Amino acid sequence: MRVTKPRIVPPGAPRNELGMTRRDYEGGMSTLCAGCGHDSVTAAIVQACFELSLPPQSVAKLSGIGCSSKTTAYFVAGAHGFNGVHGRMPAIAAGASAANRKLRYIGVSGDGDSLSIGLGQLGHAIRRNMNMLYMLENNGVYGLTKGQFSASADMGSRSKKGEKNQNEPIDPVLLALSLGATFVARSFSGDKEQLVPLIKAGLTHRGFGLIDVLSPCVTFNDHEGSTKSYAYVREHQQAAIAADYVEPRREITVSYAEGEAVSVEMHDGSNVLLRKLDRDYDPTDRAKALAYVQERVQRNEYVTGMIYLGEGRSHFHDRHNTPDEPLNSIPYEKLCPGSAGLAGILSGFR
Amino acid sequence: MQPTDTRDPDYYHRVVDCQWACPAHTDVPEYIRLIAQGRYSDAYMVNRESNVFPGILGRVCDRPCEPACRRGRVEEKPVAICRLKRVAADLRDDIRPRLPRAPSVRNGKRIACIGAGPASLTVANDLVPLGYEVLIFERYTRTGGLMRTNIPSFRLPAEVLDEEIGYVLDMGAELRLGEPVDSLKRLLDEGGFDAVFVGTGAPTGKDLVLPGRDGSDRIHIGIAWLESVAFGHTKKIGDNVLIIGVGNTAMDCCRTSLRLGATSVKVVARKPRGFFKASQWELEDAEEESVEILVNHAPRSFLIEDGRLRGMVFDRMEYEVDAGRIVAERVTGQVTLPCDDVILAIGQENAFPWIERDIGIEFNRWGAPSVDETTFQATRPEVFFGGDAAFGPKNIIWAVEHGHQAAISIHRYCQGLPVGERPPRGVKLQSRKMGMHEWSYKNDYNPSERRLVPQVGLKERFRQLNIEVELGFDADAAATEVQRCLNCDIQTVFEAKLCIECDACIDICPTDCLTITRDGPREELETRLKAPRRNPEQGLYVSSALKQTGRVMVKDEDLCVHCGLCAERCPTNAWDMQKSWIDIPHAEDEATCPSGTSRKSA
Ligand SMILES: Cc1cc2nc3c(=O)[nH]c(=O)nc-3n(C[C@H](O)[C@H](O)[C@H](O)COP(=O)(O)OP(=O)(O)OC[C@H]3O[C@@H](n4cnc5c(N)ncnc54)[C@H](O)[C@@H]3O)c2cc1C
Ligand SMILES: Cc1ncc(C[n+]2csc(CCOP(=O)(O)OP(=O)(O)O)c2C)c(N)n1
Ligand code: SF4
Ligand code: SF4
Ligand code: SF4
Ligand SMILES: [Mg+2]
Numbered sequence: 001m002r003v004t005k006p007r008i009v010p011p012g013a014p015r016n017e018l019g020m021t022r023r024d025y026e027g028g029m030s031t032l033c034a035g036c037g038h039d040s041v042t043a044a045i046v047q048a049c050f051e052l053s054l055p056p057q058s059v060a061k062l063s064g065i066g067c068s069s070k071t072t073a074y075f076v077a078g079a080h081g082f083n084g085v086h087g088r089m090p091a092i093a094a095g096a097s098a099a100n101r102k103l104r105y106i107g108v109s110g111d112g113d114s115l116s117i118g119l120g121q122l123g124h125a126i127r128r129n130m131n132m133l134y135m136l137e138n139n140g141v142y143g144l145t146k147g148q149f150s151a152s153a154d155m156g157s158r159s160k161k162g163e164k165n166q167n168e169p170i171d172p173v174l175l176a177l178s179l180g181a182t183f184v185a186r187s188f189s190g191d192k193e194q195l196v197p198l199i200k201a202g203l204t205h206r207g208f209g210l211i212d213v214l215s216p217c218v219t220f221n222d223h224e225g226s227t228k229s230y231a232y233v234r235e236h237q238q239a240a241i242a243a244d245y246v247e248p249r250r251e252i253t254v255s256y257a258e259g260e261a262v263s264v265e266m267h268d269g270s271n272v273l274l275r276k277l278d279r280d281y282d283p284t285d286r287a288k289a290l291a292y293v294q295e296r297v298q299r300n301e302y303v304t305g306m307i308y309l310g311e312g313r314s315h316f317h318d319r320h321n322t323p324d325e326p327l328n329s330i331p332y333e334k335l336c337p338g339s340a341g342l343a344g345i346l347s348g349f350r
Numbered sequence: 351m352q353p354t355d356t357r358d359p360d361y362y363h364r365v366v367d368c369q370w371a372c373p374a375h376t377d378v379p380e381y382i383r384l385i386a387q388g389r390y391s392d393a394y395m396v397n398r399e400s401n402v403f404p405g406i407l408g409r410v411c412d413r414p415c416e417p418a419c420r421r422g423r424v425e426e427k428p429v430a431i432c433r434l435k436r437v438a439a440d441l442r443d444d445i446r447p448r449l450p451r452a453p454s455v456r457n458g459k460r461i462a463c464i465g466a467g468p469a470s471l472t473v474a475n476d477l478v479p480l481g482y483e484v485l486i487f488e489r490y491t492r493t494g495g496l497m498r499t500n501i502p503s504f505r506l507p508a509e510v511l512d513e514e515i516g517y518v519l520d521m522g523a524e525l526r527l528g529e530p531v532d533s534l535k536r537l538l539d540e541g542g543f544d545a546v547f548v549g550t551g552a553p554t555g556k557d558l559v560l561p562g563r564d565g566s567d568r569i570h571i572g573i574a575w576l577e578s579v580a581f582g583h584t585k586k587i588g589d590n591v592l593i594i595g596v597g598n599t600a601m602d603c604c605r606t607s608l609r610l611g612a613t614s615v616k617v618v619a620r621k622p623r624g625f626f627k628a629s630q631w632e633l634e635d636a637e638e639e640s641v642e643i644l645v646n647h648a649p650r651s652f653l654i655e656d657g658r659l660r661g662m663v664f665d666r667m668e669y670e671v672d673a674g675r676i677v678a679e680r681v682t683g684q685v686t687l688p689c690d691d692v693i694l695a696i697g698q699e700n701a702f703p704w705i706e707r708d709i710g711i712e713f714n715r716w717g718a719p720s721v722d723e724t725t726f727q728a729t730r731p732e733v734f735f736g737g738d739a740a741f742g743p744k745n746i747i748w749a750v751e752h753g754h755q756a757a758i759s760i761h762r763y764c765q766g767l768p769v770g771e772r773p774p775r776g777v778k779l780q781s782r783k784m785g786m787h788e789w790s791y792k793n794d795y796n797p798s799e800r801r802l803v804p805q806v807g808l809k810e811r812f813r814q815l816n817i818e819v820e821l822g823f824d825a826d827a828a829a830t831e832v833q834r835c836l837n838c839d840i841q842t843v844f845e846a847k848l849c850i851e852c853d854a855c856i857d858i859c860p861t862d863c864l865t866i867t868r869d870g871p872r873e874e875l876e877t878r879l880k881a882p883r884r885n886p887e888q889g890l891y892v893s894s895a896l897k898q899t900g901r902v903m904v905k906d907e908d909l910c911v912h913c914g915l916c917a918e919r920c921p922t923n924a925w926d927m928q929k930s931w932i933d934i935p936h937a938e939d940e941a942t943c944p945s946g947t948s949r950k951s952a
Contacts, residue, residue, distance in 0.1 A: 006795030007860075039919075230898060
């Protein structure tokens with residue numbers, strides 16, 4: 001059989017503000033293994049873009065190499081996209097974003113792409129507070145190259161053949177918190193109720209948004225002894241903060257008891273409503289968040305939800321004073337300083 | 351919620367919408383698949399097993415299956431199920447060697463069938479191969495009942511009737527043509543029959559008693575008029591014809607009038623469109639032949655001048671319609687429509703002047719016999735009714751199904767078994783998975799639109815009364831049309847203990863009919879589905895608790911297009927695509943067939 005998803009629009013299928021159905025935000029047919037967590041993350045991105053009524057051409061999809069990195073081909077067919085070399089997606093994002101800050105950048109990467117070969121790139125993208133949503137589809141292995149341990153594999157976790165991982169893991173959430181990211185979340189591919197609002201909030205956030213998505217590799221890392229299998233993640237996932245995305249001009253209608261929920265207003269007037277599932281948790285205090293997550297890691301727990309949100313911090317474009325309009329729309333005369341102008345700029349560096 | 355019990359044969363049966371809707375439960379997707387494979391004779395035999403007259407029904411069936419067809423929920427038009435039935439009939443080889451015959455040694459039981467319409471013929475079809483001696487008494491000199499006397503030959507050619515009725519008679523039923531039963535009492539007392547089946551139809555057309563009714567012989571009752579056309583007694587009609595009523599009989603009357611020389615034919619309806627009884631396709635066929643359909647005209651009187659019919663007087667009506675129902679009506683004026691003939695097509699009734707009222711057969715106050723809806727048994731135990739005679743006018747496929755059920759009852763009655771205990775239905779399932787990405791059925795969705803059936807040109811068709819208008823699909827058109835079938839009999843079968851809740855099926859499903867969610871009471875759970883539930887008549891599958899989270903897998907059968915992608919993307923084979931066979935018992939399943947041959951093809 002040819003695996004193609006028929007283009008059927010069920011009568012009465014919901015449409016967004018642009019008159020588009022959710023299926024209009026799909027991309028090509030996935031060639032990943034059946035049951036791969038990454039496909040669910042793709043579905044969550046499709047859902048979020050649909051719900052936000054994003055015009056497809058306002059989105060840019062960037063990725064590196066890996067099963068996870070392949071998935072940019074599977075959502076928002078009408079978006080811009082660039083599939084870069086292994087671990088170099090952040091550099092491409094930086095260039096693209098400097099040239100056109102109007103697009104919404106979605107980077108999709110894996111734990112190998114981000115934490116091994118691309119660790120330097122990721123670190124600096126966080127520091128610079130690049131304006132993008134970075135989806136790290138974390139399965140503890142290099143899926144595409146047949147399941148070697150990645151840098152996020154936990155100590156003592158076992159490979160499919162039974163081999164034990166002996167190196168310390170890199171936790172992308174702790175990394176992002178310590179490098180100053182302004183939006184840090186963790187979620188699970190099998191929990192769209194949690195993941196979709198996080199993606200919507202992340203796409204609205206100005207600055208670097210990291211969502212570490214535990215996304216099981218069903219082929220190479222879904223066995224007994226793995227700490228990134230469906231069963232293990234389900235058992236060890238601890239939701240601390242639920243984030244509900246509330247569209248601009250929508251009222252928050254549900255009321256919460258004192259201290260139970262905080263609402264963070266985003267730059268475009270939308271709100272992210274943070275509901276505390278753990279009373280001791282404060283998602284707006286970076287140091288406390290760091291301590292909390294660290295402590296839970298010791299107990300083999302994955303804290304999930306909106307872990308830290310520092311809305312309103314300066315970001316890449318503020319710091320570099322990039323122009324509002326995309327470079328390709330600025331008239332040549334204005335864009336190019338000319339020889340005399342260039343000489344002036346250069347002399348400024350002397 | 352209680353997990354769904356898919357062992358209940360009705361669960362998967364309902365998913366096969368067409369088969370569920372067909373009164374005789376014809377295995378539609380199976381015969382469509384056989385046509386796709388070019389196995390026309392096999393497709394014919396699958397049909398015949400349930401509906402006995404595939405060539406007839408492939409032309410004139412009321413086709414309740416088509417409005418039910420799943421394809422019609424995905425796009426505008428259902429699969430041309432009925433016309434594909436005709437393809438199986440048109441392109442079949444000689445299937446006579448595959449038909450059963452009466453065994454050489456009969457079982458000693460004699461059955462009388464009164465009337466040679468589809469109901470009686472089905473009883474004979476089911477009982478003769480089991481060894482019963484079946485005698486069919488028909489008042490006319492021809493077989494077929496209304497199929498021959500009322501359905502015009504330009505829709506249903508005589509040869510098609512002869513051939514398929516011939517199959518039944520050739521099995522060894524005995525036919526007594528021109529022998530009306532005029533006393534049931536005598537038949538019961540003196541006939542020496544073990545059981546009697548009454549399949550005499552609903553032969554009386556309703557009259558319209560209005561001023562002037564008796565003033566002319568140019569006012570005809572539709573079904574009697576069609577009958578006299580069929581027997582060649584009526585060969586012409588006036589220029590201007592009015593047909594009163596807008597059911598299927600009216601459609602046959604107006605088209606027949608055109609073929610007998612009428613130049614202007616109007617069908618006059620009391621109510622607006624949308625309240626018409628005729629099927630959409632019959633209306634289309636009539637309008638294509640330039641029949642005018644007038645709405646909102648209520649008949650008042652016949653206009654007779656100098657002993658001649660000049661026209662008819664009508665009240666012009668206005669209706670207030672709310673949510674598809676007429677809530678108020680008023681008369682806005684009067685109009686006279688001139689005409690030479692009027693044909694009344696306002697309904698039929700059954701009448702039993704030949705059944706004595708003191709022989710233990712109860713009638714209700716409308717003159718209809720008391721008949722058990724499951725067993726078709728009358729209040730006198732050896733008498734059974736079926737077809738239009740049982741519950742008033744229906745159609746051929748219902749007559750056939752009544753015949754099947756009555757045959758089961760007669761068999762049980764003759765064998766001394768309780769007639770009320772019915773043989774159970776069953777369901778068999780078999781996986782269609784062959785390997786990676788490989789399924790033994792064609793499951794990719796074909797976006798083709800419904801094919802149109804070619805017809806004889808608008809001039810040519812009026813040359814003679816019996817020119818069949820529809821030509822039927824050719825093999826090419828059929829090959830495209832069959833691909834529109836969604837294979838509803840290839841079921842999605844779920845094994846809860848295998849599911850790892852990876853969401854792959856949920857994400858891939860093109861119509862969002864799957865949901866994994868926490869369990870809850872049915873009504874509340876239905877509000878949490880990925881796509882809103884639109885059609886509470888359709889099945890809702892709810893699994894037992896899933897291993898990892900205790901949630902349940904829910905499937906709304908309404909929207910599934912049987913694309914098999916859920917099974918294709920499931921890493922654990924928790925979803926599988928399995929062919930279902932719904933086992934609909936017939937009389938032969940109650941008996942070991944003494945002739946050794948079986949009607950059943952599989
Ligand atoms: C104009 C018209 C068009 C129709 N078009 C369609 C259509 O397109 N599709 C469809 O599915 N259905 C159609 N129908 C309905 C369909 O023809 C009937 O529902 C069906 O034929 C009923 O079958 P039956 O076996 O119950 O009785 P019938 O077909 O009515 O057969 C009864 C037989 O019993 C005989 N009989 C009656 N009394 C006696 C007696 N005392 N002794 C001996 N014999 C007797 C009659 O002569 C007749 O042959 C149409 C009906 C009409 C009137
Ligand atoms: C420069 C370079 N080095 C190594 C590779 C081989 N390679 C391809 S994908 C990959 C790791 C992918 O792992 P991850 O990012 O976790 O993606 P996953 O497949 O697990 O989603 C590696 C090492 C490569 N393509 N390019
Ligand atoms: S190898 Fe693993 S990560 Fe790659 S597609 Fe298969 S399941 Fe997904
Ligand atoms: S077969 Fe499976 S994937 Fe296809 S529509 Fe039905 S439930 Fe959905
Ligand atoms: S794809 Fe299979 S294993 Fe995954 S959720 Fe669906 S049924 Fe369960
Ligand atoms: Mg990986």
